[in-house]
Amino acid sequence: MxxxxxxxxxxxxxxxxxxxxxxxxxxxxIGAAERATEVIRDEWGGQLIKAWNTAGWMALPTEVGDRIAGLIGAPAGSVATGDTLSIKVYQALAAALKMRPNRRVILSDNGNFPSDLYMAEGLIKTIDKGYALRTPAPEDVLAEITEEVAVVMLTQVDYRTGRMHDMDAITRAAHAAGAVMIWDLAHSAGAVPVDISACNAEFAVGCTYKYLNGGPGAPAFIYARPDITLDLEPALSGWLGHAAPFAMEQAYRPAMSTERLRVGTPSIVQLSILQEALKVWEGVxxxxxxxxxxxxxxxxxxxxxxxxxxxxxxxxxxxxxxxxxxxxxxxxxxxxxxxxxxxxxxxxxxxxxxxxxxxxxxxxxxxxxxxxxxxxxxxxxxxxxxxxxxxxxxxxx
Amino acid sequence: MxxxxxxxxxxxxxxxxxxxxxxxxxxxxIGAAERATEVIRDEWGGQLIKAWNTAGWMALPTEVGDRIAGLIGAPAGSVATGDTLSIKVYQALAAALKMRPNRRVILSDNGNFPSDLYMAEGLIKTIDKGYALRTPAPEDVLAEITEEVAVVMLTQVDYRTGRMHDMDAITRAAHAAGAVMIWDLAHSAGAVPVDISACNAEFAVGCTYKYLNGGPGAPAFIYARPDITLDLEPALSGWLGHAAPFAMEQAYRPAMSTERLRVGTPSIVQLSILQEALKVWEGVxxxxxxxxxxxxxxxxxxxxxxxxxxxxxxxxxxxxxxxxxxxxxxxxxxxxxxxxxxxxxxxxxxxxxxxxxxxxxxxxxxxxxxxxxxxxxxxxxxxxxxxxxxxxxxxxx
Structure with a gap:
């Protein structure tokens, strides 16, 4: 209780x-505005560049990721935060396609949030190797999971109707067909119980400005199943996903953790507000x-x-x-x-x-x-x- | 004066x-913390979802882009804001490569900021069609601009030494060889006079937390030369770059403006702080x-x-x-x-x-x-x- x-x-x-x-x-x-003021005045204004260390900014994305992990049944260290949900969809999908190099079908549904479909379209055009995006009606997804499918990418809760996919059943079917599973939890995180570990999907993504109350433009998150993390090839290989960002090496070398799914400089003010907002979940x-x-x-x-x-x-x-x-x-x-x-x-x-x-x-x-x-x-x-x-x-x- | x-x-x-x-x-x-408080308390807290319209959040990315445009010699409407600089590098590079489908060389230099090179690496691996990234010493770039080169991608001011490339000369050489030019203005915007229109480069990208004082994690920007904008194929085709984001269409249809280079939901708090910060440039x-x-x-x-x-x-x-x-x-x-x-x-x-x-x-x-x-x-x-x-x-x- x-x-x-x-x-x-x-x-x-x-x-x-x-x-x-x-x-x-x-x-x-309550407390979000005060926290923002503190970050802006005392940390940015008062500590300036030193705040990356002295105010804990470097660790912030991971700390916030760990709090989100707790809400979706993921272990600490398995959730990276930052960017927008659309970017996180692209990351997950690009990495998933690399895991199934001989398949050419991305299966979603026509109830998915349009931006997820648009990002898939953009990735398909960028790669330009004959990938197809299939979007049957939500109720037909299970039947469409065949051995052609590289990736099944779905939003659990339909943004228009609230209809909810059975994450466990669909993930099992995807895996049985040899496909990689990506769940968009935009309308799930903080809304319904999610146990992403039990579900066994390879990836989950989500946003934090809805049920997690992170505020307008709060950063997104991405989960990768721990056993696949060190094999992931980040398409968006930014410096903060590098094993040693400040070594300023010429070649990309991914972090040996979920941090390889980070990209650029984190939005510290928005992340701090989100961190404060996530406190309301304590004890829930x-x-x-x-x-x-x-x-x-x-x-x-x-x-x-x-x-x-x-x-x-x-x-x-x-x-x-x-x-x-x-x-x-x-x-x-x-x-x-x-x-x-x-x-x-x-x-x-x-x-x-x-x-x-x-x-x-x-x-x-x-x-x-x-x-x-x-x-x-x-x-x-x-x-x-x-x-x-x-x-x-x-x-x- | x-x-x-x-x-x-x-x-x-x-x-x-x-x-x-x-x-x-x-x-x-001065004023940045107060502005953030106003956005958080009065707009988010007080107007909630309505604030996208009533507080002008929908227009904010473009308004901020126009202010940045004024600082880099770009016309109003040619700069999109959002995401991080690494993401903007990826967008520019992916779009540029599409403009030269028969060439396979990306030319940068070994003084470029590592994340720019890492993002190019990630894009090359994602496309996986034999693209090469060449990184000669900065002083050898001009000699390396050949007709094999699809894109020249450089940071104008070297992050370590402050050495500055001659934007006009290099852009002319790139164009003479039939290559597309991308300038990273991370250490230029607000630091040195930039006339991106006169330079005639196809793309410029930059960040706003350095000389533009936007605060930790402030959003990045991307410029596209107006005559090419409507032909650009966005790799990161998110819903806020769609011609009609709220029509919730199934297929991506890019905005008929620089907005096609937007991706996901903008970070309203950070954008508002940046908007306030840009006021110090009035009259400079x-x-x-x-x-x-x-x-x-x-x-x-x-x-x-x-x-x-x-x-x-x-x-x-x-x-x-x-x-x-x-x-x-x-x-x-x-x-x-x-x-x-x-x-x-x-x-x-x-x-x-x-x-x-x-x-x-x-x-x-x-x-x-x-x-x-x-x-x-x-x-x-x-x-x-x-x-x-x-x-x-x-x-x-």
Whole structure:
């Protein structure tokens, strides 16, 4: 049994807001702003270049990686942090393809986050040796895992619908066919229990600004299974993945650890904020978190369906097949979401018609979910969304 | 004529420190910590996901890119920001190689920053089609530019010695041989006048935590010559380089602008600090800056050579062939630098024997340079560096 949830006192959330978008950008943890000020004023300003040693900046990426490792069932030392998730996808995929030099198929699915597919496309064009990217429907992935497949690359939790792949079953099938497995945990880390070691996948990648509350542009992470690490050939072989970065050798010699998956100079301010943000996980039992997440989302589905017959559930009804989010399809989803946001119920919209709501048991309770459903009822049933002011298109939500 | 230099009042520098390492990590601009707090508390904490629109986060990478463009003689809209410099090197090189599909040689030099060479190595192994990386001595580069060469990739100012390549002459030679030119401006941007448009190189890349004072881990930048932008094939084709990132299309379709060289979610906190830091350049005339930089470094060379005959100048004596740093070779350079740092004169050490001093006319004056030379005289001539406490090896300086 872990600490009691929610732990609202550890976050700074605006009054009157019911935040159901922690699956896109997590909220501000108490202490994050203070930590940033400390890093900027005392470490950068006060210690200048010396801070790389005196303030522990050199060790920061690994320390943060170890904290993330603890949340995804990975051993200490197996997670490298830095860059963006797209870059980490590219790294994992490039390294995985090198492990299966005689195969030419990358298998993903058409529910994967577009950037993962785009990065695969870019890598395929860069290598230019006839690789193919296959993207069947998520439910057809298992059947498509053949002995042609070099790499299976999937996002566990679908960013639009919350549909969750069975990591263990798919990884087993990939391995049975001789393929390498890469899991994108963008909507999993901090959202659902993950045991990447038990799953036995070769790689996992993820971002930290969603359920891990690292802030806008927080660095990404990459996990490599310890037994393969020392054989990995880094495509993005930057100096901070070198065995001896400050020896300034002419030739690349990869670090004899997961650090070979680091690339350039780490974003110290953002990493420090993330390090602070990860403290809220101390004492949290992921099984408790999952139970609370399911309770919140079940309440939400029940309340919204009872009130709004024009909304269609776009997520799996079975909680076991769903991540920590619930989506409803609605033709006028875009203006409806703008109207909700104007009323303090913040979710987001994903084209073409998905209204997306994320559940973060660290800072949400049941009463808020019921209240959110009431606001949704008002916006949908009273057609509040018809107001022209909710139809102006912005770029993000 | 621009504003008067130095502008010390715009920076927060510790009392008693003479900072000659702005070529490694620039100092803290006044306002940077406040800006970070504002972004974290008011924008992230207060506006949450909406801040991508309401706080202008979506536009931030381009706005910052435009400010950098102004410092390197590039037109607005031609500089993309984000990632690390190593990633930007990879992007430029991968795109450049695609522009010369029938050539197989990448020409750099053995004075280039190792990470640039490492990234080229990684790309060569990833493509695996017999590309060769040649690294002659810097003075032999011009002679090595042949019609075999696909890309010439050089850092203008040598990170160890400050030796400066003639960008115009080398770019002309590269183009005459049919090669694509990439300049790494890591030690140039904010240090020496750069006119990338006049130089006519296809690409430039750089970092912003040195002379641009963006803070530890500040994002990098990449310039592409406007006439080639729409033909570039991005190897790192992330969603924020897509023509319509939020349309969530399955296939990559590059933005019809320099934004195609963006990759993943931008590091908003670090970008905001950088944006604030770039304000100190308002009104600065780069010719004035260069004149002040030369005056500081000439004083430094004169004072140090007059006092310390055991130090050997490792930088070009001709100021016109030198960037904004001066290096001395000294067998005991490592402990000597530690002793200097302990006395408040902060430079850095680069293996095997280089004591490196950077000159940043924005916040250094002549009196500090003379004072620094006095401290160096004491440390070298009185063999203060023999004290065992200065011999412990740390990872960075």
């Amino acid at each position: 872990g600490v009691a949830l929610p732990r609202k006192e550890m976050f700074d959330i605006p009054e009157g807001v019911i935040y159901l978008d922690g699956n896109s950008l997590g909220v501000l943890p 039992d992921m099984a408790d978190l999952r139970a609370a997440s399911i309770a919140l989302s079940e309440t939400f589905i029940h309340e919204v369906e009872a009130r709004c017959p024009t909304l269609t559930l776009a997520s799996p009804r079975d909680a076991a097949r769903r991540g920590s989010q619930v989506s409803f399809a609605f033709e006028h989803g875009y203006p409806a979401m703008q109207a909700l946001i104007a009323r303090g119920v913040i979710g987001d919209f994903r084209a073409p018609n998905i209204m997306r709501f994320g559940f973060t048991p660290l800072y949400l309770d049941q009463a808020e979910i019921v209240r959110a459903a009431e606001v949704i009822e008002d916006v949908i049933n009273n057609e509040v969304w018809r107001d022209p002011k909710y139809h102006a298109r912005s770029r993000v939500t | 621009g504003v008067a230099l130095p502008r010390k009042e715009m920076f927060d520098i510790p009392e008693g420190v003479i900072y000659l390492d702005g070529n490694s990590l620039g100092v803290l601009p 005339d780069m010719a004035d800056l260069r004149a002040a930089s030369i005056a500081l470094s000439e004083t430094f060379i004169h004072e140090v050579e007059a006092r310390c005959p055991t130090l050997t100048l490792a930088s070009p004596r001709d100021a016109a062939r030198r960037g904004s740093q001066v290096s001395f070779a000294f067998e005991h350079g490592y402990p000597a630098m530690q002793a200097l740092i302990a006395r408040g004169v902060i430079g850095d050490f680069r293996a095997p024997n280089i004591m490196r001093f950077g000159f940043t006319p924005l916040y250094l004056d002549q009196a500090e340079i003379v004072r620094a030379a006095e401290v160096i005289e004491d440390v070298i001539n009185n063999e203060v560096w023999r004290d065992p406490k200065y011999h412990a090896r740390s990872r960075v300086t």
